[in-house]
Amino acid sequence: MGLLSKGFSGLRVLKEGLTGNTGWTPHWRDPEPKAEYDILIIGGGGHGLATAHYLASVHGLTNVAVLEKGYIGGGNIGRNTTIVRANYFLPGNSEFYSHSLKLWEGLEQDLNYNVMHSQRGIFNLFHSDGQRDAFARRGNAMINQGDDAILLDRDGVRKHLPYLDYDNVRFPVYGALYHPRGGTARHDAVAWGYARGADSRGVDILQNCEVTGIDIEGGVVKGVQTTRGAIRAKKVGIVVAGRSGQVAAMAGMRLPIESHVLQAFVTEGLKPVIDNVVTFGMGHFYISQSDKGGLVFGGDLDSYATYAARGNLPTVEHVMEAGMTLMPMIGKAKILRSWGGIMDMTPDGSPIIDKTGIDGLYIDCGWCYGGFKAVPASGHCFAHLIATDRPHEAATGLRMDRFRTGYGIMDEEGTGSQHNLH
Amino acid sequence: MRIKCPICGERDHREFYYRGAALTRPDPDAGEGAWDDYVYLRDNPAGETRDLWYHAAGCSAWVVVTRNTLTHAVSSTELAEKT
Numbered sequence: 412m413g414l415l416s417k418g419f420s421g422l423r424v425l426k427e428g429l430t431g432n433t434g435w436t437p438h439w440r441d442p443e444p445k446a447e448y449d450i451l452i453i454g455g456g457g458h459g460l461a462t463a464h465y466l467a468s469v470h471g472l473t474n475v476a477v478l479e480k481g482y483i484g485g486g487n488i489g490r491n492t493t494i495v496r497a498n499y500f501l502p503g504n505s506e507f508y509s510h511s512l513k514l515w516e517g518l519e520q521d522l523n524y525n526v527m528h529s530q531r532g533i534f535n536l537f538h539s540d541g542q543r544d545a546f547a548r549r550g551n552a553m554i555n556q557g558d559d560a561i562l563l564d565r566d567g568v569r570k571h572l573p574y575l576d577y578d579n580v581r582f583p584v585y586g587a588l589y590h591p592r593g594g595t596a597r598h599d600a601v602a603w604g605y606a607r608g609a610d611s612r613g614v615d616i617l618q619n620c621e622v623t624g625i626d627i628e629g630g631v632v633k634g635v636q637t638t639r640g641a642i643r644a645k646k647v648g649i650v651v652a653g654r655s656g657q658v659a660a661m662a663g664m665r666l667p668i669e670s671h672v673l674q675a676f677v678t679e680g681l682k683p684v685i686d687n688v689v690t691f692g693m694g695h696f697y698i699s700q701s702d703k704g705g706l707v708f709g710g711d712l713d714s715y716a717t718y719a720a721r722g723n724l725p726t727v728e729h730v731m732e733a734g735m736t737l738m739p740m741i742g743k744a745k746i747l748r749s750w751g752g753i754m755d756m757t758p759d760g761s762p763i764i765d766k767t768g769i770d771g772l773y774i775d776c777g778w779c780y781g782g783f784k785a786v787p788a789s790g791h792c793f794a795h796l797i798a799t800d801r802p803h804e805a806a807t808g809l810r811m812d813r814f815r816t817g818y819g820i821m822d823e824e825g826t827g828s829q830h831n832l833h
Numbered sequence: 834m835r836i837k838c839p840i841c842g843e844r845d846h847r848e849f850y851y852r853g854a855a856l857t858r859p860d861p862d863a864g865e866g867a868w869d870d871y872v873y874l875r876d877n878p879a880g881e882t883r884d885l886w887y888h889a890a891g892c893s894a895w896v897v898v899t900r901n902t903l904t905h906a907v908s909s910t911e912l913a914e915k916t
């Protein structure tokens with residue numbers, strides 16, 4: 412791509428600015444579906460688009476289509492609170508998220524796209540001696556994995572976050588686990604960047620194309636039925652996040668997944684006030700400030716199975732109370748919007764990238780509320796699995812059969828491997 | 834969302850603890866497949882579902898709630914012990 416023609420660069424922004432911004436073109440085509448492809452990816456969220464991008468860029472597989480029932484960026488990829496981190500503890504997750512953070516660090520160059528990845532640091536606050544011990548142990552696991560973690564005491568936190576209420580009677584701030592390489596990114600730009608990366612290598616991105624059936628003959632996948640006609644394929648990957656249960660059912664599968672809603676909130680734009688990502692696990696609250704100035708925050712799931720992409724008021728109230736408890740200074744900010752997204756929750760809170768019992772059919776699901784940071788590695792590892800029929804070395808632990816066998820369960824929170832406990 | 838407890842009447846859903854899909858427990862010796870189905874695998878329907886809620890801040894009853902996962906409308910409730 413020439414610097415001044417199709418690629419993005421500072422020089423091009425300058426040139427377009429001086430010539431009336433008339434040279435920008437759509438970032439991807441809007442093709443008609445072909446009758447057959449080598450590979451179909453069901454779901455044009457972050458994970459599906461990243462999978463298509465890496466199938467093309469790493470494996471040279473370009474006779475690929477991404478089938479999206481709505482529009483690119485309309486699912487969770489455009490609804491999340493954009494936190495990117497590699498602070499996992501258990502083998503299986505640890506190497507996977509570490510791999511993902513490394514891909515994030517090279518993503519803008521790889522995609523030639525500004526995804527506004529900002530490694531502004533994450534502070535996970537702790538409020539008791541027991542929690543400090545648990546965080547010290549987690550920090551050591553992160554360092555052993557090759558990532559970064561610093562255990563801060565109360566004064567250490569105060570230097571970075573002077574605005575917290577340190578003396579809350581119920582949850583006084585004892586310190587924090589600081590993860591400097593953690594941060595945020597612009598979520599839609601991630602979807603658009605991957606879509607453009609895949610499209611530019613020949614992948615067809617088919618929007619308004621809902622998959623309504625999966626064709627299987629003699630245990631082998633043959634293609635799919637869609638609202639834009641039947642499409643044949645040798646291999647099919649299911650990557651539909653909150654809708655995993657429905658699409659898997661088209662292949663006669665039941666998954667270890669329940670769909671739940673997670674809400675988030677954004678305030679009016681404010682001057683820079685929160686420089687990092689801060690999490691208050693005891694109160695179920697976390698926050699960062701977007702580059703536009705809005706405070707972006709959220710809490711826990713509403714905690715009942717649902718497909719309504721909106722939550723109920725008790726969770727709204729709870730999140731606001733927790734935020735006011737931790738940082739009373741935000742109390743005067745006006746909330747502009749709140750919304751919800753449907754999370755594919757697994758019993759142990761960890762994801763699945765695996766084959767199914769059906770030849771040529773693969774599945775990538777179970778991202779729970781943490782799948783944004785996973786987008787690069789999920790796409791990278793799912794593409795590897797589809798292309799080579801072997802799991803990528805960073806994703807060998809993300810097996811579906813761990814629930815049935817009890818071997819390799821990844822329950823990061825230690826709350827038990829059961830639905831509705833994560 | 835408001836849930837009608839058969840004993841206490843209509844209450845805010847925050848009075849209840851959500852347990853998940855209301856399923857029939859297999860026999861102890863039903864085998865690995867049946868237990869995997871019961872503990873882990875889910876229909877996860879988009880539409881009508883039946884799930885178990887515990888009236889923790891009320892009468893302590895387990896309630897089977899029939900509701901719609903797309904609209905949050907609750908169509909009926911009954912005591913779990915009656916099902």
Ligand SMILES: Cc1cc2nc3c(=O)[nH]c(=O)nc-3n(C[C@H](O)[C@H](O)[C@H](O)COP(=O)(O)OP(=O)(O)OC[C@H]3O[C@@H](n4cnc5c(N)ncnc54)[C@H](O)[C@@H]3O)c2cc1C
Nearest residue numbers: 454456457458480486487488491492494622752782783784
């Ligand atoms: C409020 C909120 C906050 C979050 N915060 C964070 C965070 O801070 N950090 C983090 O790491 N993660 C976070 N997440 C989680 C993260 O957003 C998700 O795990 C991740 O985006 C899911 O993968 P995806 O991007 O592929 O999903 P989606 O964008 O939902 O993609 C799935 C796509 O599949 C399509 N689809 C479904 N059915 C069909 C069909 N039959 N045919 C064709 N297409 C179909 C859908 O239309 C959708 O576009 C958050 C989520 C929410 C809702």
Ligand SMILES: [Zn+2]
Nearest residue numbers: 838841891892
């Ligand atoms: Zn009651």
